[in-house]
Amino acid sequence: MTVSTDYTAQEIIVVAGSKILEDNKIVFVGTGLPMVASLLAILTHAPGLIVVFEAGAMGPPLTHGLPISVGDSKTGTGASYMKGLNAAFELTQRGYADFGFIGGAEVDMYGNLNSTMMGDYPASYAKPKVRLPGSGGASDMAASCERTILIVPHDKKKFNEKLSYVTSPGHLDGTPGARQKAGMQGKGPYRVITTKGIFDFDEATKRMRILQTFPGETVQSIQDNTGFELLVAPNVSEFAPPTVEEVRLIREVVDPQGAFVKRVAK
Incomplete structure (x- = not known):
């Protein structure tokens, strides 16, 4: 296979996300790049991947193209099951979602995600520095799916030791059995994909660790752009x-309109 030298940061994130997904598994997909990565996986190495959307579509073939939201009519076309959000x-609470694929604006060393607000909680909750889109179904996915895959743009301001707000739970404080004690199921965060590399979590401490670096990055360059060790x-x-x-495939088949993956500047 010929390696491309013409790709964007978003495109390598999509490729990385697609390769983490396994054939014949069930993935609960959030809006945006997770959708793009899931469709790419179906078109390449995982034709048996079963995609589930928050609005209630389960197992659509996505032959009519990329949905632009979890309630897009494309998610229901040809779906095996279509009933509703509940x-x-x-399905996730019964243990049938192998992966939950979600994004966020801020993440800590234990894989807890913030997609709600930036500022001093609770004092500035009503008038935060930045109001983010919110949870949607991400918190439920993070609490119930067997494993979660997180997408976060890599920036020192986004990788913080303490989050402004915990929207979607990861490994909580990293102590043994923390998720189970809080009434959650599943193993929690499995991988984090950023614009600099791929990360997993140490089994003993549940802390984030560098697993793979993207081309042009090193362990040191990644650490220098992270707000915790x-x-x-x-x-x-x-x-x-x-x-x-x-x-x-990303540019011509999966997301030809550039709905989620930015076009290359000419």
Whole structure:
């Protein structure tokens, strides 16, 4: 396969996300890049991937193209099951969602996500520095799916030791059994994909650690742009650049209108 040198930060995130998804698994998908990555996975290595959307569509083939929201009519076209939001979340609570795929604006070392507000909580909740989109179904997905995959743009201001607000729970404070004690199920955050690399979580401490670096990045450059100390996996590797075919699929087949993946400047 020919490696592409013409790709954007969003495109390598999409490729990385697609490769984490496994064939014949169920993924509960959030709006945006998770949708793009899931459709790319179906078109490449995971044709049996079953996609679930918050509004209630389960297992649509997505042959009519990329939805622009979890309630888009494309999510229901050809779906195996279509009932509603409660049914979709019941599926996760019964343990049938292998992956939850969500994004956020701020993340801490334990994979807790903030997509609600930036500022001093609770004092500035009514008038925060920045009002973010909110949870949608992300908190429920994070609490109930077997494993979650997180997408967060990598910036020192977004990778903080303490979040402004915890919207979607990760490994909470990292103590043994913290999620179970809080009444949650599933194993919690599995991977974090950023514009600089891929991260997992140490089994003992539940702290985020560097697993793979993206081309042009190093362990040190990633740490320098992170607001807390990252752990480092024993065998950190470099993630391979997207192939020419993967980039073509994203631009021409998956998201030709650039709904979620920004176009390359000409």
